[in-house]
Amino acid sequence: MKNLGYWSVVSIGIGGMVGGGICDCFLDLSSIALMGSTGFLIIFAFVNAANMRLYRETNSQLWISAIGAIASVTAFGALVWRISDSMPSKLWLLSVMLTAAFSIEAIYRAITGRQIIHSNLIKKGNQNNDKNTSY
Secondary structure, eight states: OOOOTHHHHHHHHHHHHHHHHHHHHHSOHHHHHHHHHHHHHHHHHHHHHHHHHSTTTTTOOHHHHHHHHHHHHHHHHHHHHHHHHHOGGGHHHHHHHHHHHHHHHHHHHHHHOOEEOTHHHHSTTOOOOTTEEOO
16 A cells, blocks of 8 residues: 555545534534544543553553543543433444444455554564554
8 A cells, every 4th residue: 555645634634524514414513522522532542552552662651541541431431321311312323433433444454454563563663564554
């Protein structure tokens, strides 16, 4: 897979604007805020969990990442509980969003053959090839 640079950024930006426009037309503001909050908490939890695994390579403190991961997962649980308590009809939106996100990732990896390989990060000076990433 080639590095497409400028056009990749442009296409992602246009896709985001179109997707945002579709969401604005069909979803109310609370649904959009729910998707944004949920997405942020999930990403933040995974980033902190990844840094817990790689804290030596990143020269960071394990306990800070652990607190961040625990706090994110706790906040996500509280968000789901609050939604189920006050807006149970919005749980379908959360389910669709999570299913879509993980399905798109699985399809993308199946099409491109990309894999996450931790050993690439540890090897200093090793360039990632076009089929592997260490994110």
